[in-house]
Amino acid sequence: MIKAGIIGATGYAGVELVRLLSRHPRVKLAALTSQTYAGKPMGEVFPHLYGLVDHVLEELYLPELVARCDVVFTALPHGHAMPVGEEVMRRGKRLIDLGADFRLKDVDVYQSWYKTEHTASVLVASAVYGLPELNREEIKDSVIVANPGCYPTSAILGLAPLLTDKLIDAKSLIIDAKSGVSGAGRGLSLKTHFSETTNNFQAYGVATHRHTPEIEQELSRLAGAPVTVSFTPHLTPMTRGILSTLYANLTEKISTQELTERYRSFYAGERFVRILPPGMLPATKNVAGSNHCDISVTVDSRTGRVIVLSAIDNLLKGAAGQAVQNLNVMAGLPEETGLDFAGMYP
Numbered sequence: 001m002i003k004a005g006i007i008g009a010t011g012y013a014g015v016e017l018v019r020l021l022s023r024h025p026r027v028k029l030a031a032l033t034s035q036t037y038a039g040k041p042m043g044e045v046f047p048h049l050y051g052l053v054d055h056v057l058e059e060l061y062l063p064e065l066v067a068r069c070d071v072v073f074t075a076l077p078h079g080h081a082m083p084v085g086e087e088v089m090r091r092g093k094r095l096i097d098l099g100a101d102f103r104l105k106d107v108d109v110y111q112s113w114y115k116t117e118h119t120a121s122v123l124v125a126s127a128v129y130g131l132p133e134l135n136r137e138e139i140k141d142s143v144i145v146a147n148p149g150c151y152p153t154s155a156i157l158g159l160a161p162l163l164t165d166k167l168i169d170a171k172s173l174i175i176d177a178k179s180g181v182s183g184a185g186r187g188l189s190l191k192t193h194f195s196e197t198t199n200n201f202q203a204y205g206v207a208t209h210r211h212t213p214e215i216e217q218e219l220s221r222l223a224g225a226p227v228t229v230s231f232t233p234h235l236t237p238m239t240r241g242i243l244s245t246l247y248a249n250l251t252e253k254i255s256t257q258e259l260t261e262r263y264r265s266f267y268a269g270e271r272f273v274r275i276l277p278p279g280m281l282p283a284t285k286n287v288a289g290s291n292h293c294d295i296s297v298t299v300d301s302r303t304g305r306v307i308v309l310s311a312i313d314n315l316l317k318g319a320a321g322q323a324v325q326n327l328n329v330m331a332g333l334p335e336e337t338g339l340d341f342a343g344m345y346p
């Protein structure tokens, strides 16, 4: 059994990870940490896990925590995974970080977008960007996996075939994304309280959101040249889900049917990416509770643009589900282990 510890087990991403790993046939939960709820049973703080997860939340000294585990998951605000990465390295263990601390290869870019000093920059070069559909081989032998952000997961998976096959003008990319409120975490804030979000729909972080450099980094790798994007996130009054609408100018004439086939062959064999047939469009409800990313492509021949839709559950393929998928790749297990289920409907 793989001994797994979760630091930040009481956040939205962390508790979803607890739910998944507690039913994973090859994982034993070795430690669940919390500062706020230390000493309390998990099932008491999160009644949906009552009777299913009997662990007591602990506040542990980092070396003790890492010593107990084969793999540590961090589901913390950015800036807090760096010392964990160092301890994991010292002890020959492995880390899957759900936050942003190891995603950006250029530490200066990280520091300028996150306004946080990077104290473990030496680890960044060896960390692998944990998008299994694109980086599976590097993830297998990695020590630190940087689990992607939720918006980047939906955008990168939606755009990867177009950039890899050089079917679009890379300067024309527009990412118009909408997220449910759980994307902002469990902490209370004016931005996310009920009367601010319900019956409301608003953009935020226009031209300044910190996922922009992450998306650009990975798209540039795929394109083999620098790519910049216009990325606008929106907050929608739902709990889970991201729907990204992606626009780009096509560089060659291609039909919706042909492009759909290109996507199908790009993602052939991928268990979690579903390329929908023409006429069927992704919706957040169809992926909620599953690790799926649903994608549709439509060629607008009138404008010469392609419109890609990409939907994920921000807490599954956008966070905890993808982290479990990465664990499976690292451990040489079938990727769907512990993730082999459809979403919830309605």
Ligand SMILES: NC(=O)C1=CN([C@@H]2O[C@H](COP(=O)(O)OP(=O)(O)OC[C@H]3O[C@@H](n4cnc5c(N)ncnc54)[C@H](OP(=O)(O)O)[C@@H]3O)[C@@H](O)[C@H]2O)C=CC1
Binding pocket: 008, 009, 010, 011, 012, 013, 014, 033, 034, 035, 036, 037, 074, 075, 076, 077, 078, 080, 098, 099, 100, 148, 149, 150, 182, 183, 184, 185, 186, 187, 314, 315, 318, 319
């Ligand atoms: N929510 C989402 O959809 C996604 C989130 N992520 C990333 O995952 C990480 C966790 O996000 P999310 O679960 O939403 O966040 P939450 O705010 O819901 O949870 C954060 C967790 O971190 C702990 N924590 C908070 N502050 C500190 C601190 N100063 N030091 C140590 N621990 C702290 C809290 O637990 P306690 O107080 O009990 O210790 C809590 O369990 C973030 O990096 C986020 O960006 C990534 C993709 C999607």
Ligand SMILES: CC(=O)N[C@@H](CCC(=O)OP(=O)(O)O)C(=O)O
Binding pocket: 078, 098, 099, 100, 148, 149, 150, 151, 179, 180, 181, 182, 183, 184, 185, 211, 233, 235
């Ligand atoms: C709706 C909402 O607020 N979403 C979050 C994205 C969460 C996420 O993926 O953040 P990390 O990159 O830090 O992991 C935001 O826009 O900040």
